[in-house]
Amino acid sequence: MKPIKFNPLLKSTIWGGDKIIPFKHLAINQENVGESWEISGVKDHESIIAEGEYAGTKLNDLLAKLKGKLLGEENYKHFGNEFPLLVKFIDAKDQLSIQVHPNDEIAKKQGLKRGKTEMWYIMNSDENAKLRIGLKKKITPEEYEKIVENDTITDVLAEYTVKEGDCFFLPAGRIHSTGKGCFLAEIQQTSDVTWRIYDFKRKDKDGNYRQLHTKQAAESIDYNVENDYHTDYKSEKNQGVSLVHCPYFCTSIYDLNEPVTIDYSSLDSFVIFVCLKGHADISDNEENNISLEAGESILIPATTKYVYIKGEIKFLESYI
The missing domain is CATH 2.60.120.10 (Jelly Rolls)
Incomplete structure (x- = not known):
């Protein structure tokens, strides 16, 4: 079976930029594209096959037809007819909210199917682009509630100026926020759950503050602190x-x-x-x-x- 290409799902956001459309060589007009969902099995946001004998077919429908031939036999036994990974390009022209994702166990307690672990690979971002990931000092759940209330949550988060080639692993529970100017590829579990902790008092296009999920986020946070949240690796030519x-x-x-x-x-x-x-x-x-x-x-x-x-x-x- 031939490798499969999909039509991208372009999503305009209040923080979206102008890098994705030219990067993907698309001849369309769409403003503030913050995300391109490249391969997705998320319900109501499924990728559509772009060409070949299955052109026009939704990814999960193809999975239901081909089963383990597409996914792998053990993967199919575990995931069934839902593709298990979501791949995106993200272009942040403005700061994203500070957020966290639950792990599988907590997500199920919260009435969700699964949690979300993900990774970021930084592409050609703006000069001095930054992001926040992980706690830089130990805090308690009680302190967390206070710093959210008094708008000082950013004071306890590790911040990095990023460059092309930087990589960050975001296990479920790790607080994070993509910063202004970041352009990156994201690979994650198939889940669209995001608990928004803080949104910099930002309003949406209708003039309303975006919803925060303080309680759900508090249940999801991993309070462990690491010295460095970079993924350390050595570049090599012509090998994985x-x-x-x-x-x-x-x-x-x-x-x-x-x-x-x-x-x-x-x-x-x-x-x-x-x-x-x-x-x-x-x-x-x-x-x-x-x-x-x-x-x-x-x-x-x-x-x-x-x-x-x-x-x-x-x-x-x-x-x-």
Whole structure:
């Protein structure tokens, strides 16, 4: 089965910018695009296949048809007919809210299907773009309530000036906020839950303050403190470099200027490529061929044994 491309789901937001449409080479007019959902199985926000024999089909409908052939047999037993990962590009022209996501256990107690663990890979962001992630000093739940009430929540969060290539892992429970000027790729569990802690007294287009979720957030926060929230890795040419390995997804980065073959014969999972830079032609063991360029993402079915990649390209590889 041939790797699959999807039509992006572009979402305009009050903090959205103008980077995504040109990055993806789209000939459309849409303002303040904050997110492009590249591959999504979220209910009512499912990706639509762009081309080939399944063109026009929703991702989860294709999954129901192909089952383990698409997802991997063990993955299908666990996730059923809901694609388990959500891939996005995010362009923050303005500061996002300070937020947190519950873990699976807490999410279920809150009446949700699952929690949300995610990761960020920073792309070509504005100079001096910043983000906040994690606590920089120990606080108690009681102190948390006070600093939210008196607008000093930012004082206890670690802040980073970011550059292209920086990577951050955001396990459920870690407070975070994408800052003004950040342009990034995000990979996460299939979940659209976000508990908003603080929104800088910002109003929406109708002049109303956006809803906060102080109680739900308080139930979800992981109060552990780390010295550094960066993901430490060493860049290497023409081989995969692991960025995140967790129960929800495994992500590596490839930076190629030579042809490379990647062997998936022992992997019982789909694979996602998210192209960050460049262009390549990709073929597989079934003699399927597809191109991949900056701004595109493809889904490689679990039945694929290997792919041969030729071109100068940088991409993220993710699977479960």
